[in-house]
Amino acid sequence: MIEFDRVTRTFGRKVAVKDLSLTVESGELYALLGRNGAGKTTTIKMLVGLLRPDRGVVRVRGIDVAKATEETNQFIGYVPDEPHLYDKLTGREFLRFVAEMYGMKDPEITNEMERQIEQFQLKDFVDQLTESYSHGMKQRTVFAAVLIHDPPVLVVDEPMIGLDPHSARLVKDLLKKRAATGATVLISTHTLSAAEEVASRIGVMDNGRLLFDG
Numbered sequence: 100m101i102e103f104d105r106v107t108r109t110f111g112r113k114v115a116v117k118d119l120s121l122t123v124e125s126g127e128l129y130a131l132l133g134r135n136g137a138g139k140t141t142t143i144k145m146l147v148g149l150l151r152p153d154r155g156v157v158r159v160r161g162i163d164v165a166k167a168t169e170e171t172n173q174f175i176g177y178v179p180d181e182p183h184l185y186d187k188l189t190g191r192e193f194l195r196f197v198a199e200m201y202g203m204k205d206p207e208i209t210n211e212m213e214r215q216i217e218q219f220q221l222k223d224f225v226d227q228l229t230e231s232y233s234h235g236m237k238q239r240t241v242f243a244a245v246l247i248h249d250p251p252v253l254v255v256d257e258p259m260i261g262l263d264p265h266s267a268r269l270v271k272d273l274l275k276k277r278a279a280t281g282a283t284v285l286i287s288t289h290t291l292s293a294a295e296e297v298a299s300r301i302g303v304m305d306n307g308r309l310l311f312d313g
Contacts, residue, residue, distance in 0.1 A: 128286070128300075148164050221240060
């Protein structure tokens with residue numbers, strides 16, 4: 100479960116998020132909808148521990164993210180709006196690196212890597228250096244890495260940007276599947292059609308405020 104309890108975050112005089120209260124339960128796929136600059140990415144960065152709120156509390160599974168970021172990160176899979184990989188690693192090496200960072204051991208790593216490679220159809224390029232990947236290939240590899248430790252909370256910032264139709268279909272199906280199996284899924288998007296297609300609930304954000312939730 101994700102909970103924002105009267106959360107505010109400012110940057111100088113600019114209020115990026117103001118008095119946000121929101122709860123997303125297990126099994127929900129929640130889409131935070133709004134134009135660029137509405138406060139969506141700031142909200143997500145507070146959720147995953149990259150920013151601290153000025154006021155209020157962000158909780159994941161009842162734990163204060165600001166006070167126990169390392170602990171809550173074990174529960175969260177986070178896909179940013181720009182996928183970042185290590186150029187001089189292959190996709191397979193990157194997946195193993197991430198799995199080891201989460202404390203996973205062989206043979207679990209090998210088994211889970213193969214499962215994710217098949218799920219995201221990475222086989223044709225997973226042994227190439229990631230510097231040669233297209234945006235869609237990078238995004239699919241990042242999703243595979245994020246899910247390798249099977250997190251109960253999945254957070255995705257603008258999941259459809261730059262994806263070809265095939266990759267977009269894979270991602271949409273994955274998001275719905277994760278929620279259907281009981282995960283808590285929160286995505287941000289500025290595209291109404293994408294939100295309508297995948298989400299069980301939608302929140303509309305503008306100028307740092309949640310204007311609609313339902």
